[in-house]
Amino acid sequence: MIGTPLLPEIRELIERRNFSALQRIFNDWLPVDLAELISDLPENEQAILFRLLPKDVATETFEYLDLDAQENLLTALTQKDVTHILNSMSADDRTALLEELPGTVAQELLKLLSFKEFKIAKTLLAYAEDSVGRLMSPDYLSVKKDWNINQVLEYIRTYGHESETLNVIYVVDDHGKLKGELMARELLLSSPDSKVRDIVSEDKIITLTATQDQTDALEAFKRYDTVALPVVDSNGYLIGLVTVDDMLDVAEEEETEDIQKFGGIEALEEPYIDLPIPQLIKKRAVWLVVLFIGEMLTASAMAFFQDELAKAIVLATFIPLIISSGGNSGSQAATLIIRSLALGEISIRDWWNVMRREIISGFALGGMLGIIGVLRVVLWAMIFGQLTLQWIFIGITVGISLVGIVLFGTLAGSMLPLLLKHWGLDPATSSAPFVATLVDVTGIVIYFSVASLLLSGILL
Amino acid sequence: MIGTPLLPEIRELIERRNFSALQRIFNDWLPVDLAELISDLPENEQAILFRLLPKDVATETFEYLDLDAQENLLTALTQKDVTHILNSMSADDRTALLEELPGTVAQELLKLLSFKEFKIAKTLLAYAEDSVGRLMSPDYLSVKKDWNINQVLEYIRTYGHESETLNVIYVVDDHGKLKGELMARELLLSSPDSKVRDIVSEDKIITLTATQDQTDALEAFKRYDTVALPVVDSNGYLIGLVTVDDMLDVAEEEETEDIQKFGGIEALEEPYIDLPIPQLIKKRAVWLVVLFIGEMLTASAMAFFQDELAKAIVLATFIPLIISSGGNSGSQAATLIIRSLALGEISIRDWWNVMRREIISGFALGGMLGIIGVLRVVLWAMIFGQLTLQWIFIGITVGISLVGIVLFGTLAGSMLPLLLKHWGLDPATSSAPFVATLVDVTGIVIYFSVASLLLSGILL
Structure with missing residues (x-):
């Protein structure tokens, strides 16, 4: 139950370079609140505080930072830290960062990625701006129809840590073609020895394609009241998923564009105050x-x-x-x-x-x-x-x-x-x-x- | 992978009163698509088609119907059907329906509820319009700190069917005070014999109160990228939850109000075309x-x-x-x-x-x-x-x-x-x-x- 950051207190601790006290305080904070604090600091102090965060919290906090602070940290942190962050941050947030950076900077950063992450980043950046592909995460779990729930649960415990969401697991055939979805709800309610095929119905999967406009995704989420939708290619092979938390941002962007068009202005790509x-x-x-x-x-x-x-x-x-x-x-x-x-x-x-x-x-x-x-x-x-x-x-x-x-x-x-x-x-x-x-x-x-x-x- | 309803074909089957063929087709449809079809039909045909749906699908379909169709069905269906629907529909959707109906009609309908549902409905209707209470669902699961994951999973399988979401389970103390939340993700990733207390952290729960404005809830969902938030009373006792799918609707309503105010109109409470x-x-x-x-x-x-x-x-x-x-x-x-x-x-x-x-x-x-x-x-x-x-x-x-x-x-x-x-x-x-x-x-x-x-x- 965290409230607004206690800024005067924090400020004093920064002045007095009392880093251990800061670390203790930050321990109780959520990444989103840490990100807000860091975004509000002068640029020369952002990196100092950011380096106090434990590694796993650091990446998540970085994902919540606004773009200016992210850019500043990329130049202020060591290459080792930058490499860690870029490789561990979630693919969709990374895409959003890379697409906003100048081309040459983005190219330099891409070189820091592992071969696997590099391939993912390249693929996602290849999709058009405002397309579903740019929101997509390739980190999903897929299981087979003839597994039973116990096997699925085992599989999740072993491989699920990287997955963007565990609120839905996808069912694919041997070739990776999407065959159904298994909601966390169904997974949790079913008896451990029941088979996936008995729980999942094949006919009723709503899918997105990576080239679709993000507003189509928003419509689908509104219509079907769901927490995640799978993204398939033109042959029906599963290539990623989109989660509902990104939709509130899409809705906000949409609204801004509508209001601006309505007021007789071409849609701004940046916040008013940042636009040259x-x-x-x-x-x-x-x-x-x-x-x-x-x-x-x-x-x-x-x-x-x-x-x-x-x-x-x-x-x-x-x-x-x-x-x-x-x-x-x-x-x-x-x-x-x-x-x-x-x-x-x-x-x-x-x-x-x-x-x-x-x-x-x-x-x-x-x-x-x-x-x-x-x-x-x-x-x-x-x-x-x-x-x-x-x-x-x-x-x-x-x-x-x-x-x-x-x-x-x-x-x-x-x-x-x-x-x-x-x-x-x-x-x-x-x-x-x-x-x-x-x-x-x-x-x-x-x-x-x-x-x-x-x-x-x-x-x- | 359902597309747009095959309306001409459906129309023909309705004309020919071929109800068994319709039932077969509807079997493959999602409730939201059924609801759209029924909403598009003339009022005298809505009840005919609605009665073809199996009981469990009927309630969910009813929840997706627009208000006019819901009102029409309430008068056209038998009291037995109405009683079933009202008692089985989710509490937040029922609140939305009852608040829109004329007071006397709502009073009549409340009488059809079981004692338990009546109490829930009365409580929710007591909250102000546009407050979090009106979106709240009292159907959540709560567990204790000293349980292990296996016990939690057992508990979910037994009592989880009625729960609005299983993407998050709440942890309460013996008095019902909210102590933490257990995301489906954590539940699925943890080993079955680990204790709830070792997984859940106490300090970082974001909560809503039932009297807060819905826009506050929207802000919180945007900020914390979460699928559900718990609602507590002034003493910190858990009383319900709000899920993210309702937030897209709140965002849409907010936008409409903003646009209307901006255009020099007082915010409309009903769609333009329905407003007298x-x-x-x-x-x-x-x-x-x-x-x-x-x-x-x-x-x-x-x-x-x-x-x-x-x-x-x-x-x-x-x-x-x-x-x-x-x-x-x-x-x-x-x-x-x-x-x-x-x-x-x-x-x-x-x-x-x-x-x-x-x-x-x-x-x-x-x-x-x-x-x-x-x-x-x-x-x-x-x-x-x-x-x-x-x-x-x-x-x-x-x-x-x-x-x-x-x-x-x-x-x-x-x-x-x-x-x-x-x-x-x-x-x-x-x-x-x-x-x-x-x-x-x-x-x-x-x-x-x-x-x-x-x-x-x-x-x-």
Whole structure:
């Protein structure tokens, strides 16, 4: 029941170089907490503390460190220590480290690996980024169908120490083809002399392939509520496994990407604070410029209504208010629909149901804003003692325009993601700002059209 | 290795009432796939198919069904079947079902439970929504320290069938106080005659409490990469466990809530498509109205610059273009910062580092849009053969305003979430539209101020 690290105390012990006291304290700590402490230290102290850890804890702690601290330790530790860590760390964590390092550094580190680990590392690095292969661990246990449970238990005790998980054991035939899986649960509940073949059912194994996208794996884990899934090659031979603890990280990465795309930014490959500023600018510039060029249409629309504008400058006053309401209602609708699509709550087939709901919502929301808008215009005129028929008509123009624009916003916001999906595009990409831009242009046209109709002879 | 359900074939068998063939097919299916098929069927056919399933598969399939299908089956099945399902389904899934049902229906169903299950259900329902208690399963195994592994294995074989997971077994003292955990891995790797006390370490157990928020549990699972965590009461007595498979759902719910808040909607408690329209409107109306009232300041700002506007109507033409650029750059910045805060990549202490990055980014992005803006104005004037010194000055006004507004947008978008966090508020709430509204008002002021300076004597 470990709490937050007692940093002031630790700090004092470091200052006083009281390493034996530190070692005693660290003995009670979990690797993940040790890793957090070390990551928080200045770079020159990280290696000092890391060397205090017993060998077996050291590797696990290293796996939990953030990338910066890992890189720092790789340069600060002796080659012997680095060799030990790289050879003993789990294959999937090693892949994640090597893929982030500069190519030449990674090549140097690969040379430190034993022949067996070198082969594994090379194989895993050969899979595409964001593929299941990069998460895969080749450290699994496999047993044969004609064994009995006692034999399996013996086998696990002898060979299981290296295995990534023992929550599931795989059953393969003589050629290594995956034939079934034996959950720890089944293993523990079965009587010791029952045969593997009597426990394992063949038909119902869910498998992944190494080249599949990691999001497919995430979907499979969500769907089948399991702790590990086997990875097979195209011929059905078992080549590794993926465990559920990696999935929470995949889910987090996915979410970050979705949110960034939605906010009109290309997905960042690194944390915001670590990304070099030129790249940060580049990730934002593309969509910002695209939207800016799109938004230029508003200037053209405004120019088109120049005569109306000249006759009634007061109309210009309400343009930002009106078009922003369309943008806000549009991004609300886009948010709802994109998320529902992502969760599989709705599909393209539901378009009419969605449209019906959005028409009703759009009228209701537009009506509310419309009433508030009319009140705003009329009350202001009253307060400033200028209430004339003109102002009442301007108020009505603003009100009716708001209904139209909010309605258009909800429809554009809800239908555009469905259309993008229908065309095979990603509905999330920059949807909110894109909808806002579309709605801005349309909003101006709606507003001036309503004004032309209502105010001709009065103001225009 | 099951694929997508063969729906046309299934449909034909249902039409022809060939139940024995259906039963044969279903024999090879996983509960989750059966659940998907049943959920997709019209309500009147769901019970027909569900009754074909063997009893043990039926309960598990029921657990995977979506809520609508579960509700439908509860009314369509015999009381005997309902009683069996409710008593045999896992406690956490049952809690999720009962909490969604209308109070009176839930009360009726509770009466069908055995005394033991009734007590469990009542206890779990007493915990707050979104608390760990609602995810908790009371079906765990606990053993004593002085047992040896063989005794533990015997105990599991006898009593483990009901347990939610066997990937971890808990060690308690004579009073039920949690003393340690025994992972399936340790259990399987240890020699049968070793003692539990020699394998389990006491100091390093991570625990949850039933009243904690589910997001705390999610954080703990992410941090400690584990498959299950024990839940204890305030005195350290073991009362249940939470398994990692529920965490993917919590992560998904969390993400949905974040995205919805970010898009300016109150978090929906039900899927979009199931939410009654009046509620859908209500969830959107609050923020839409708040933002609308905020955006009214734009009208006041415009009215303040009425004289400038009257002298140079052409200025109005570029207002939507200019303020939307500020809004877009602001929501980009807000997206980045809110996400980084949520991931713990940055904290309030980093405000100066963030501000520095955003000032540089803002100048660069504003500069790009500014140059494009000047070109747009000047080129249009050239194309229409109106290129005068006036137009060049208007172009420069637009360009400089864009730099100022984009810079302000990035600063507002990045600093507002940090400020909200500093004040103890949720940085995600409605940030993107709120920033856009703030930037709209400021944008108008910046634009007209630049115009007053640059164009006085020329246009103004």
